[in-house]
Amino acid sequence: MMIARWTCEAKFGMKSEALALHKEWAEQIGSQTDIDMSKSRVITGSIGAKEAVIQDEFEISNLAELDDFFDKIGSIKMHADWGKKMGEVIVSGSTYWEVFRVVE
Numbered sequence: 001m002m003i004a005r006w007t008c009e010a011k012f013g014m015k016s017e018a019l020a021l022h023k024e025w026a027e028q029i030g031s032q033t034d035i036d037m038s039k040s041r042v043i044t045g046s047i048g049a050k051e052a053v054i055q056d057e058f059e060i061s062n063l064a065e066l067d068d069f070f071d072k073i074g075s076i077k078m079h080a081d082w083g084k085k086m087g088e089v090i091v092s093g094s095t096y097w098e099v100f101r102v103v104e
Contacts, residue, residue: 001102002060004069008086009052009094015044018054018089021082026056029079033072035060052091066099 010018022042030037035058045053060066073079 001104002062002066003100003102004058004060004066005098005100006056006058007094007096007098008054009050009091010054011089011091012052014089015052015054018086019044021086021089022054022056025079025082025086029073029076029082032076033069034065035069054090060099063099 008018019042026037026040026042030040039059041057043055043057045051058069060069
């Protein structure tokens with residue numbers, strides 16, 4: 001198992017709006033993919049981390065599953081529209097993906 005983590009930083013004073021958009025994405029867009037959204041979670045910075053940081057974590061079986069996920073969201077028009085709204089509340093250039101292996 002692996003964890004794919006998408007990170008962004010909310011603009012000052014816009015964290016609640018960014019979190020609301022993360023929830024909207026999970027319900028309306030993420031649910032259209034093959035990723036099990038019940039195993040995803042959103043975390044934010046607290047102590048020793050930037051408070052503006054928001055991360056979405058998804059359990060994946062392998063990198064092929066993540067690649068399929070990227071192909072799928074790229075074909076969903078609602079995702080492009082959501083991205084424009086998200087761009088208004090996050091710091092430009094702050095987004096990136098990381099992938100971690102779960103050690104059992």
